[in-house]
Amino acid sequence: MNPGPPLLSLHGVSRRYGDHHQWAAVRDVNLTISPGEFVAVIGRSGSGKSTLLNVIALLDSDWEGTYDIGGVNAKQLSGPDLDFLRAKTFGFVFQSSYANPYETTARNVALGLAIQGIPLREQGESVSRALDLVGLTGRSSSLARSLSGGERQRLAIARAIATNPSVIVADEPTGNLDSETGNQVMEVLSELNRSGTSLVVVTHDPEIAKYADRVMRMNDGVLSETRTSPRRKTRDSTTLRSVTSVNAQAGRSARLRRAVERVFRAINNVTSRPLRSVALIAAFALAFAGLVGAAGIGSTASQQIADRLTAAARDEVRVNVPSGTTTDQRIAWMTRIRALDHVESVGEIATLDAGTARTARFALLPSLNDSPFPGSTLAADPDLFNVLRVQTTPSDAARLFAASGGQRVAVVGHSVVESLGLAQDGLGAEVWVNGEPYSIVGTITASPRQPNLLTSVVVPMHLFSSTSSQLVVRTSAGYSGPLAKAIPLALSPTAPGSISVETASELHNLRIGVQTDLNGLLGSLAAALLALAVLSGASAMYLSVQSRTQELALSRALGLGQAGVAAVFLWEGVVIGLAGALAGISGGLAISVSVAAAHGWTALAPWATIALSPLAGAICGAVAAFLPAMRAAKIDPSEAIR
Ligand SMILES: Nc1ncnc2c1ncn2[C@@H]1O[C@H](COP(=O)(O)OP(=O)(O)OP(=O)(O)O)[C@@H](O)[C@H]1O
Numbered sequence: 001m002n003p004g005p006p007l008l009s010l011h012g013v014s015r016r017y018g019d020h021h022q023w024a025a026v027r028d029v030n031l032t033i034s035p036g037e038f039v040a041v042i043g044r045s046g047s048g049k050s051t052l053l054n055v056i057a058l059l060d061s062d063w064e065g066t067y068d069i070g071g072v073n074a075k076q077l078s079g080p081d082l083d084f085l086r087a088k089t090f091g092f093v094f095q096s097s098y099a100n101p102y103e104t105t106a107r108n109v110a111l112g113l114a115i116q117g118i119p120l121r122e123q124g125e126s127v128s129r130a131l132d133l134v135g136l137t138g139r140s141s142s143l144a145r146s147l148s149g150g151e152r153q154r155l156a157i158a159r160a161i162a163t164n165p166s167v168i169v170a171d172e173p174t175g176n177l178d179s180e181t182g183n184q185v186m187e188v189l190s191e192l193n194r195s196g197t198s199l200v201v202v203t204h205d206p207e208i209a210k211y212a213d214r215v216m217r218m219n220d221g222v223l224s225e226t227r228t229s230p231r232r233k234t235r236d237s238t239t240l241r242s243v244t245s246v247n248a249q250a251g252r253s254a255r256l257r258r259a260v261e262r263v264f265r266a267i268n269n270v271t272s273r274p275l276r277s278v279a280l281i282a283a284f285a286l287a288f289a290g291l292v293g294a295a296g297i298g299s300t301a302s303q304q305i306a307d308r309l310t311a312a313a314r315d316e317v318r319v320n321v322p323s324g325t326t327t328d329q330r331i332a333w334m335t336r337i338r339a340l341d342h343v344e345s346v347g348e349i350a351t352l353d354a355g356t357a358r359t360a361r362f363a364l365l366p367s368l369n370d371s372p373f374p375g376s377t378l379a380a381d382p383d384l385f386n387v388l389r390v391q392t393t394p395s396d397a398a399r400l401f402a403a404s405g406g407q408r409v410a411v412v413g414h415s416v417v418e419s420l421g422l423a424q425d426g427l428g429a430e431v432w433v434n435g436e437p438y439s440i441v442g443t444i445t446a447s448p449r450q451p452n453l454l455t456s457v458v459v460p461m462h463l464f465s466s467t468s469s470q471l472v473v474r475t476s477a478g479y480s481g482p483l484a485k486a487i488p489l490a491l492s493p494t495a496p497g498s499i500s501v502e503t504a505s506e507l508h509n510l511r512i513g514v515q516t517d518l519n520g521l522l523g524s525l526a527a528a529l530l531a532l533a534v535l536s537g538a539s540a541m542y543l544s545v546q547s548r549t550q551e552l553a554l555s556r557a558l559g560l561g562q563a564g565v566a567a568v569f570l571w572e573g574v575v576i577g578l579a580g581a582l583a584g585i586s587g588g589l590a591i592s593v594s595v596a597a598a599h600g601w602t603a604l605a606p607w608a609t610i611a612l613s614p615l616a617g618a619i620c621g622a623v624a625a626f627l628p629a630m631r632a633a634k635i636d637p638s639e640a641i642r
Pocket residue numbers: 017018025043044045046047048049050051052204
């Protein structure tokens with residue numbers, strides 16, 4: 001029988017290894033294979049059989065010589081063209097069947113078709129035909145992990161023939177099987193060969209060779225023919241297939257289907273490895289729970305501050321007293337303010353800066369360059385304690401403060417007792433302000449309207465009478481607004497604009513400032529958590545590439561290009577990041593609701609953060625997957641054969 005024009009034709013092909021390509025695993029091989037031929041390559045272990053098969057099947061491109069495949073010079077093809085030609089020309093059966101254990105038999109068989117972007121309906125038809133040919137129709141919806149060794153190998157054959165290749169290359173296809181199952185597998189392969197598919201089988205087993213038309217022997221990388229005796233086979237010449245042209249263009253819809261297939265493959269990869277995926281998703285979920293929780297607590301707390309300021313705005317006005325204002329004038333202003341309707345009380349307070357008052361526990365320390373007192377030093381008049389509803393120990397500390405006359409006395413915040421290392425309540429002890437000793441007559445235990453008093457040393461205002469200060473005016477509830485207008489007129493009828501007045505509503509700006517700071521702080525915290533999630537996700541995915549080498553190499557062998565492998569990984573990252581963000585949103589909301597409930601606040605949902613989190617999750621997932629994707633894309637498809 002005339003074998004017809006060659007399908008594959010190798011001339012002087014060598015494959016060298018070593019740092020300087022000094023050592024040839026395959027030497028100067030000349031081989032032509034005609035359509036429909038069954039060629040067996042036998043030889044000792046390490047003789048170079050698999051290396052040759054890698055070259056023949058376009059899994060390896062680092063060889064020397066000439067290789068024509070269906071009239072195309074393989075040396076001149078680009079990487080993507082080689083992927084395309086390989087997928088269209090070859091079907092692969094390896095010693096290990098490399099079925100994805102978590103997918104059904106049918107889905108495993110469809111792998112090559114899906115990678116090529118074949119429409120689903122056609123995939124279904126080809127898969128049914130292939131399963132029928134290998135006798136696995138009844139197991140099509142079983143998970144691959146439930147198949148026996150022989151069934152898995154038949155699955156691998158079905159996967160190889162589903163794409164209707166011209167040539168099936170098989171490396172030790174019966175190597176893992178007992179002799180009876182091995183014979184069954186060889187019968188299936190022979191049947192395929194009889195229907196026109198060319199076969200190149202590499203094997204240790206001389207028994208396999210009896211199925212072949214030609215038997216070649218590999219010896220230390222040198223190939224020689226040992227037998228050419230085409231078996232009598234009834235072959236319909238019209239079924240003989242030749243290599244598909246590499247120029248066969250894939251249409252736009254095939255490209256779209258391939259893109260969609262990559263997304264589905266990514267989702268499948270995530271769901272089929274639950275343990276690994278849960279760990280990765282948990283890292284992202286933690287970060288997003290922190291982000292949403294922090295934003296939720298931030299906005300809830302900020303609303304609380306706003307509510308308190310609103311309450312304060314109803315009954316408090318502050319009049320700024322410029323420095324240099326005389327004591328008489330201050331007293332005159334206070335008297336005039338007290339005379340206004342709806343004014344309940346007036347007190348005075350001033351914050352003394354470090355230049356005005358240097359405060360320390362001991363007299364000598366300032367001169368020893370001791371670190372300055374970390375809290376504030378304030379000057380106040382005795383009425384302020386009443387105006388701000390300050391609570392003290394002893395409860396009449398304000399009276400002692402008032403009764404001091406010319407003596408130097410101080411009232412200190414509760415926290416100051418600890419930070420200055422004072423015994424018990426600090427009563428009777430001294431603090432030094434501007435090198436003068438002040439006797440402590442009381443400690444402040446609560447100051448809800450001005451919490452910084454708890455961290456301050458308060459000394460009598462009249463000892464610092466020329467400093468700038470504030471008159472704190474307590475009004476009847478709801479009268480702060482009208483009095484803020486009336487006070488400047490009362491103090492300076494001719495130039496009311498010269499009097500600077502604040503109500504707590506003006507602290508609104510302060511609240512925005514505080515909220516911005518709070519958001520900044522929480523934002524940095526969340527960014528750190530996200531960076532951690534991206535890093536841990538990236539390292540876990542990077543490490544997983546190693547354990548997925550065979551799966552990835554098989555996908556490469558079946559035509560998935562480097563870009564395709566990278567795309568699948570990036571989509572996996574997106575799916576994981578998205579799932580993590582969604583889980584994190586629920587967790588974060590639960591955290592902020594519990595914190596709010598514990599404080600008796602009304603929880604606010606951080607809608608903007610919630611809305612942006614899925615997008616941020618997808619982006620972070622893709623960033624985490626970037627390096628692993630690059631590494632996975634570099635996997636050599638010839639790894640699949642080892
Ligand atoms: N990537 C590689 N780098 C260096 N040497 C390699 C590589 N791949 C194969 N070899 C070497 O090339 C030689 C041929 O290996 P090959 O796997 O082709 O042999 P084989 O005949 O298929 O053996 P076996 O039947 O045991 O699979 C061996 O000595 C092997 O160590």
